[in-house]
Amino acid sequence: MKRTLKLTLMICLSALAMACAPKEPVKYLALSFDDGPNLTTESKMLDVLAKHKVPATFFVIGKNITDESAENMKRAIKQGCEIGNHSFTHPMMTTMDEAQVKEEIESTSALIEKITGKRPTLFRPPYINVKPEMYDWIDLTFICGKGCQDWEATVGKEFRREGIIANAEPGAIYLLHDFEGNEATVEALDEAIPVLKEQGYVFVTVSELFKKLKCTPDGHTMYTVVPDGRYN
């Protein structure tokens, strides 16, 4: 009886100690991919995300959306991913006027809404080419992110993988590419995701990242790390 009491007391005390220990904040990361949709590299990227059970955000180009490629946008949504706006023709927007910029955004958002049933809330400017007026013209949250030169064909899988791992920090958004033929990023992520999970990181979509970190996006900031912005 005495022994049982002692044991019960020990269990209670350790439960209390666990409850009182300061909780480590969860470390969140958001993967994002530009230049889809397509039925080649993007399909492989979706396979890798499904394999590791992580979501991501896909910034799509309006002119790349066809009846066929739209299937991957629907698949992405089914996998818990999010679709963002990456313009219709991928232009240098600093050379455009208000009407031209708004047309690029609206035509793409309308297509995304038609296919997914959800209007996008995020925008990645093509080439991260931005002028101040664009923040007033475009009613979406501007997202940049941490890259690893993964648009360069000469940059290999190892460099991309190490760059992805080195760029991890709580609240970080990754800016990567899933355009046709960019398989090295798919392979790099397949190896990097388990390493980052092992380090305690949890993957969420960009919108969830703002929610989890209780950050209301400010309409004049381009975000690379949530909540403090820090554009590169």
Ligand SMILES: [Zn+2]
């Ligand atoms: Zn792009």
